[in-house]
Amino acid sequence: MIDTLTIEDLHVEVEGKEVIRGLNLEVKRGEIHAIMGPNGSGKSSLALAILGHPKYKITKGDIKLNGESIINLPTDQRVKKGLFLSMQYPISIPGITLLSLMRASITSIYGLQQDSKEIATVIKIKKDLTNALKLLGLDESFSSRYINEGFSGGEKKRTEIVQLAMIKPKFAILDETDSGLDIDGIKIVSNAIMEIYKNGMGLILITHYNRILKYIRPNYVHVLIDGKIIDSGGAELADHLEEKGYNWLRGVGT
Numbered sequence: 001m002i003d004t005l006t007i008e009d010l011h012v013e014v015e016g017k018e019v020i021r022g023l024n025l026e027v028k029r030g031e032i033h034a035i036m037g038p039n040g041s042g043k044s045s046l047a048l049a050i051l052g053h054p055k056y057k058i059t060k061g062d063i064k065l066n067g068e069s070i071i072n073l074p075t076d077q078r079v080k081k082g083l084f085l086s087m088q089y090p091i092s093i094p095g096i097t098l099l100s101l102m103r104a105s106i107t108s109i110y111g112l113q114q115d116s117k118e119i120a121t122v123i124k125i126k127k128d129l130t131n132a133l134k135l136l137g138l139d140e141s142f143s144s145r146y147i148n149e150g151f152s153g154g155e156k157k158r159t160e161i162v163q164l165a166m167i168k169p170k171f172a173i174l175d176e177t178d179s180g181l182d183i184d185g186i187k188i189v190s191n192a193i194m195e196i197y198k199n200g201m202g203l204i205l206i207t208h209y210n211r212i213l214k215y216i217r218p219n220y221v222h223v224l225i226d227g228k229i230i231d232s233g234g235a236e237l238a239d240h241l242e243e244k245g246y247n248w249l250r251g252v253g254t
Helices: 043-051 075-080 098-110 122-135 140-144 153-167 183-197 235-244
Strands: 004-014 017-028 032-036 056-065 083-086 093-097 171-175 202-207 220-225 228-233
Touching: 004 043, 017 043, 017 056, 017 202, 017 228, 032 043, 032 235, 043 056, 043 075, 043 083, 043 171, 043 202, 075 083, 075 098, 083 153, 093 098, 098 122, 098 140, 098 153, 122 140, 122 153, 140 153, 153 171, 153 183, 220 235, 228 235
Parallel strands: 032 202, 032 220, 083 171, 171 202
Antiparallel strands: 004 017, 004 056, 220 228
16 A cells, blocks of 8 residues: 555634635655645645644644544654654754754654664664765764754755655655755755655655756645645646746635
């Protein structure tokens, strides 16, 4: 059976305001879905609701992983079932190094058994982290630096993808990974994402612009406006949006 993330008639409120209004989406492992839309359309709200942020209240509908509802599970349990979120605005965590975070995360998600060939040992985590940093064009010294402390915007976004490479989820939601990156940074991050994707995962790319989609070509593109998916298509839809913008789609599906 192919792992499947299913969103059914999802309605989400934040502080009494409905931000997602009847959204349906199905993502299978091995697929790349891009979700595009203007500011305030509900893209980040959708990502946070999928991962179970307590501020985002699901008032109707369901989120299922392989047919099993996860809406009553806390965030850490959703992560253990194979979900990952790269944040739009990564926060700093003083006192916690990247290596410490990765060791704690992998231990929590997969367990840590010295005698197991399938579970990473501490030595393997260090080696894998060094390789992941190299993949993202970051110096090995980042492993001993506090999370995002003194990092540039681009370094924060690259570090998020380092964590993706380490955790190896079934489904990754990348919320505006391209923001804060220059042209070279977008190429490096895109190439790294595609290298990680080859190992098998479903990918949801949230973005305003088409630029990252020139390197990561999606199987499906969905346009989200006012909390609803109003149009879907192939990669060519993103090209069309770059040419015409979003205004021509406003009012569709309402």
